[in-house]
Amino acid sequence: MKPIVQLLHFGYHQAMSCIFPLAIFATLALSNAVRVPFLPRYDAILLVLLAVQYLMYRSGLETRDEIKVICLFHLIGLALELYKVNMGSWSYPDPAYTKLFGVPLYSGFMYASVASFMCQVWRRLRMDMTGWPGLAPSLLLGGAIYLNFFTHHFIPDFRWWLKGLVLLVFWRTRIVYRVRNKTYRMPLTLAFVIVGLFIWLAENISTFFNAWKYPDQHQSWQLVGFSKISSWFLLVIISVIIVAQLKYVKANRVSKGS
Structure with missing residues (x-):
């Protein structure tokens, strides 16, 4: 019975960490089915998501530091979107x-x-990491991954080399998370793959609701190619690197202030 209780607690915290992603799916689905007169769909989505973020902050579901991380990711994602769309x-x-x-x-x-999911699940499961490679290797690798999303359009794509570097740099890194009073560990690279797969599933849901369209989806919806999982795998790495570094910076400030 105890493993079932642990699983239920784990599932609860995962679900609570997914509130903002689920709000996005619900907004995409509803806005695709019901159009607001005189308000374009994309504008309505933006207003709803801003309201959701405000309510999450005011209700205490997200902290001020988490809002800062979310804003940073919004800018990083928007820059990538501007480039990729054009x-x-x-x-x-x-x-x-x-x-x-x-x-x-x-x-x-x-x-x-x-970023919202990463921050929330980190706090709710009292996460930590062992074998973290440090500031310089992680940021250099994250920067190279992000840059490759831009440069592969006009020079060779280095994503497979970057994946090899990920395995090398994070080979000893383990995620430590806690459910109730029990501690668990997982290889960080395995977490990258799992989250990347779920984001790929989310991408299929999003394109089904016409959040955006790939070139082969303009005539009719089609499953997003499995190759996109590798892209999300790399994007998740950037997310974890930024969130982990910010968490460590905050932890060091707290320890120095105490």
Whole structure:
């Protein structure tokens, strides 16, 4: 019976950590089925997601530090969206007032939702890491991964080399998380794969609700290619690196202040 109780507690904290991503899915689905008169769909989505973030902060579901991380990810994601859309990787065909160079401003929230999940699950499961490679290796690797999303359009794609570096740099890194009074450990690279797979599933749901369209989805919806899992795998690494470093910085400040 005890393993079932542990699993239920783990599932509860995972579900609570997914509130913002679930709010995005619900908003995409509802806005696809019901259109607001005189308000373009992408603008309505942006207003709803801003309201959700405000309510999560005011209710205590998210802290001020977590909001800062979410804003950072929104900017990182928006920069990537601006580049990818203008390179023709995907598109947002609907009109909107809050569109910047073909990219609706709400799109950054889809990246921010990953940060929201990371921050919440870190706090709820009292996460820590062992064998963390340190500031310089992790930030250099994260920067190289992010840069490759831009440069592979005009120079060779180094994602497979980067994946090899990920295995090398994080080979000894383990996630430590706690459910009730029991401590568990998981290889960080395995967590990258699991979260990347779930984001790929989320991407299929999002494109089904016309959040955006890949070139092969303009005539009819099709399953997003499995190759995208590797892209999300790499994006998750950037997310974990930033969140982990910020958590360590905050922990050091608290310890020095005590």
